[in-house]
Amino acid sequence: MSTTDTLRAHDDAATDPGAEPVTASATTPRPYENYVYAYPHKTAYRPLPDRPALRDLWAGERLDALSLYLHIPFCEVRCGFCNLFTRIGAPDELTTRYLDALDRQATAVREALDGAAARAGAATVRFATAAFGGGTPTFLDAAELTRLCDIAERRMGVRLTDVPLSVETSPATATADRLAVLADRGATRVSIGVQSFDDAEARAAVRPQRRADVEAALGRIREARIPVLNIDLIYGIDGQTEHTWRRSLDAALAWRPEELYLYPLYVRPLTGLGRLGAHGDDAWDDQRLRLYRQGRDHLLAQGYEQVSMRMFRRADAPPQGADDYACQTDGMIGLGCGARSYTSTLHYSLDYAVDMREIRRIIDTYTTTEDFSRAEVGRRVDGDEARRRHLLQSLLQARGMEVADYRGRFGTTPAEDFPAELARFAALGWLAEDADPGLLRLSPEGLAYSDALGPALFSPAVRAAMAAYAWK
Numbered sequence: 508m509s510t511t512d513t514l515r516a517h518d519d520a521a522t523d524p525g526a527e528p529v530t531a532s533a534t535t536p537r538p539y540e541n542y543v544y545a546y547p548h549k550t551a552y553r554p555l556p557d558r559p560a561l562r563d564l565w566a567g568e569r570l571d572a573l574s575l576y577l578h579i580p581f582c583e584v585r586c587g588f589c590n591l592f593t594r595i596g597a598p599d600e601l602t603t604r605y606l607d608a609l610d611r612q613a614t615a616v617r618e619a620l621d622g623a624a625a626r627a628g629a630a631t632v633r634f635a636t637a638a639f640g641g642g643t644p645t646f647l648d649a650a651e652l653t654r655l656c657d658i659a660e661r662r663m664g665v666r667l668t669d670v671p672l673s674v675e676t677s678p679a680t681a682t683a684d685r686l687a688v689l690a691d692r693g694a695t696r697v698s699i700g701v702q703s704f705d706d707a708e709a710r711a712a713v714r715p716q717r718r719a720d721v722e723a724a725l726g727r728i729r730e731a732r733i734p735v736l737n738i739d740l741i742y743g744i745d746g747q748t749e750h751t752w753r754r755s756l757d758a759a760l761a762w763r764p765e766e767l768y769l770y771p772l773y774v775r776p777l778t779g780l781g782r783l784g785a786h787g788d789d790a791w792d793d794q795r796l797r798l799y800r801q802g803r804d805h806l807l808a809q810g811y812e813q814v815s816m817r818m819f820r821r822a823d824a825p826p827q828g829a830d831d832y833a834c835q836t837d838g839m840i841g842l843g844c845g846a847r848s849y850t851s852t853l854h855y856s857l858d859y860a861v862d863m864r865e866i867r868r869i870i871d872t873y874t875t876t877e878d879f880s881r882a883e884v885g886r887r888v889d890g891d892e893a894r895r896r897h898l899l900q901s902l903l904q905a906r907g908m909e910v911a912d913y914r915g916r917f918g919t920t921p922a923e924d925f926p927a928e929l930a931r932f933a934a935l936g937w938l939a940e941d942a943d944p945g946l947l948r949l950s951p952e953g954l955a956y957s958d959a960l961g962p963a964l965f966s967p968a969v970r971a972a973m974a975a976y977a978w979k
């Protein structure tokens with residue numbers, strides 16, 4: 508995969524759901540509690556007893572600027588750090604059966620959207636962005652990718668050449684013929700998970716790859732002339748030093764990528780590294796913080812702007828639609844096994860798992876499903892949760908949050924709604940003191956602690972649901 512994605516409906520990177528409850532205390536918390544790119548996390552979802560019909564869920568929603576996300580849950584290997592919804596390989600023409608199911612789901616969802624629009628007397632359904640994520644979408648061969656694009660266009664009605672289209676890939680699957688299909692169909696951004704240019708580090712992260720193959724894949728991506736290249740790198744790998752980290756950063760920079768994501772390594776339940784045992788001491792936190800600061804400073808010095816803790820964009824790169832964490836707008840349609848969808852009041856998906864056997868079972872069930880007209884698993888988002896979501900997703904962006912936007916949406920200010928939390932963040936030095944009035948913005952230290960700050964804004968109910976989630 509590439510772990511990036513502005514439309515990241517797929518990423519299931521929960522770690523410790525029992526984050527510290529908020530107090531006004533200014534004791535510095537541990538920096539790596541939980542990666543919050545979407546709230547509430549999928550581990551807070553539960554089966555929906557009423558299985559609401561999609562046409563009812565989408566009635567009354569804004570339908571003229573939807574985001575489409577198609578999830579492909581196949582990879583060639585299972586990386587040691589990965590807890591995304593994906594399986595290794597696809598025997599017995601599983602990709603064909605998966606695309607058949609995706610086609611049925613797309614047909615059902617589009618019918619539901621059209622029904623919702625007709626009931627509201629609204630204009631036609633329109634999509635503003637599209638993304639193929641995973642897993643590894645380019646696990647599909649060129650003909651299958653063509654079919655995937657056809658499903659997006661013919662079933663969902665997205666004109667892929669008219670909207671930003673982001674696609675994730677991996678070094679082994681970024682072949683010239685697949686990239687040609689994607690470029691031809693309008694891909695504007697390719698995101699490749701490299702993680703490390705050091706072969707020994709790649710092995711330590713249980714992601715066996717050779718640097719020569721990575722470089723060759725990057726060459727093919729550049730030859731395909733897709734406007735934006737994103738490279739994902741990981742810091743905090745066993746044995747990684749300032750020296751080897753700098754080498755990976757420079758190897759990535761040599762390709763002048765329009766975007767770079769720097770991810771702290773997490774070790775999560777049921778993953779390859781998680782099964783290997785102990786992580787989580789102070790020395791590891793210190794290593795990750797040190798490498799984060801080194802990476803941030805190096806990219807800023809090389810002409811990149813910081814968009815969020817993880818995301819950096821080359822200052823002269825073409826604009827690419829929504830930014831990291833910027834999924835403020837509801838109206839996400841996720842299709843495929845691991846995808847989620849967001850209306851303004853309900854986030855929903857299919858079943859979720861990390862364990863390989865469970866994932867295979869869920870994919871097998873998906874491929875035989877005929878009725879995709881209902882939401883099966885999800886979580887209601889009430890007014891309080893919507894405020895939390897807006898605040899944490901805006902605040903975690905380097906540019907900060909316009910208080911007027913928040914007030915315009917909710918009629919209150921963050922200071923009125925979250926006084927204890929904001930007082931604590933200020934006491935910790937996480938809020939920029941030089942921000943314009945009317946702007947709530949993190950300090951550099953606040954950005955460095957994004958993965959502690961975000962979880963501190965989780966509601967007690969979501970925190971409890973995440974803690975009660977039985978990993979499978």
Ligand code: SF4
Binds near residue numbers: 586
């Ligand atoms: S390539 Fe690795 S990190 Fe990416 S989705 Fe597959 S297993 Fe996970």
